Amino acid sequence: MRAWSDRVRREGERIALVPTMGYFHEGHLALMRRAKELADKVVVSLFVNPIQFGPQEDLAAYPRDLNRDARLAEETGVDVLFVPQVEEMYPPGFQTFVEVTELSKPLCGAKRPGHFRGVATVVLKLFNIVRPHLAVFGLKDYQQYLVIKRLVKDLNLEVEIVGHPIVREEDGLAMSSRNTYLSPEERRSATCLYKALLLARERVREGVREAPKLVEELSRFILSHPHTKIDYISFVDPEDLSPVEEISKPTLLALAVFVGRARLIDNMILEPNK
Numbered sequence: 001m002r003a004w005s006d007r008v009r010r011e012g013e014r015i016a017l018v019p020t021m022g023y024f025h026e027g028h029l030a031l032m033r034r035a036k037e038l039a040d041k042v043v044v045s046l047f048v049n050p051i052q053f054g055p056q057e058d059l060a061a062y063p064r065d066l067n068r069d070a071r072l073a074e075e076t077g078v079d080v081l082f083v084p085q086v087e088e089m090y091p092p093g094f095q096t097f098v099e100v101t102e103l104s105k106p107l108c109g110a111k112r113p114g115h116f117r118g119v120a121t122v123v124l125k126l127f128n129i130v131r132p133h134l135a136v137f138g139l140k141d142y143q144q145y146l147v148i149k150r151l152v153k154d155l156n157l158e159v160e161i162v163g164h165p166i167v168r169e170e171d172g173l174a175m176s177s178r179n180t181y182l183s184p185e186e187r188r189s190a191t192c193l194y195k196a197l198l199l200a201r202e203r204v205r206e207g208v209r210e211a212p213k214l215v216e217e218l219s220r221f222i223l224s225h226p227h228t229k230i231d232y233i234s235f236v237d238p239e240d241l242s243p244v245e246e247i248s249k250p251t252l253l254a255l256a257v258f259v260g261r262a263r264l265i266d267n268m269i270l271e272p273n274k
């Protein structure tokens with residue numbers, strides 16, 4: 001991987017990296033196409049990173065299909081699909097981690113201890129291995145995007161971070177490899193995340209400003225759908241993720257909801273003055 005990148009860099013070409021855990025869907029492919037527009041060469045990494053999963057999480061069950069992913073990446077014009085093995089990334093004796101302390105605390109960080117430490121560590125490793133000029137991340141994982149931007153800034157990394165909008169199914173469900181866990185009935189319930197975001201946007205347009213009041217309404221709305229369990233509903237500042245009580249400026253509404261065994265996330269920035 002390094003030799004290829006060094007050669008491409010020597011030839012003066014720009015490299016874009018799209019880090020993924022595979023089982024590609026249209027969201028991943030959109031990031032790859034964006035990368036292609038922004039750089040000469042596109043590298044997609046496919047690595048189900050064990051250190052970002054908690055002990056009770058779905059590492060073993062995480063969906064995988066390397067042949068299909070390789071075909072889709074090739075059809076999308078990806079130059080390199082980089083698929084390191086766990087033993088190569090974390091050989092015996094591995095003990096160095098990187099942590100973006102504050103941005104990793106709220107939201108998913110509070111519910112998944114160690115998750116963002118695992119993400120930041122693997123992304124830094126991937127940057128060092130692939131040496132991209134830029135990297136594309138999806139805004140579905142909004143907190144991850146902020147954590148990576150902070151990592152780059154704080155450690156003086158020479159990578160430009162590009163955020164890509166959330167890609168959705170026709171009924172609004174944000175695409176996710178984890179959607180494959182949903183039964184047909186759960187799949188119908190899963191639209192409640194996006195519908196909750198739209199409901200909140202509508203309420204803010206109507207003039208509602210109290211976040212706790214909205215949390216209560218959204219919570220009732222989500223729980224009216226079968227098989228749902230709320231992990232969090234949070235209104236936060238889109239830059240530092242600090243809690244917002246009164247929606248008087250653009251505010252990130254972030255949701256994490258279990259639908260059956262699938263933990264789904266979604267988010268939207270609500271703009272009170274639009």
Ligand code: AMP
Pocket residue numbers: 019020021022027028031136137138139140141164165166167168174175176177
């Ligand atoms: P994953 O394979 O789920 O770790 O995702 C790899 C990258 O694709 C991350 O930057 C995600 O934020 C991004 N991504 C996943 N799903 C979507 C989506 N529905 N829309 C936009 N980006 C996405």
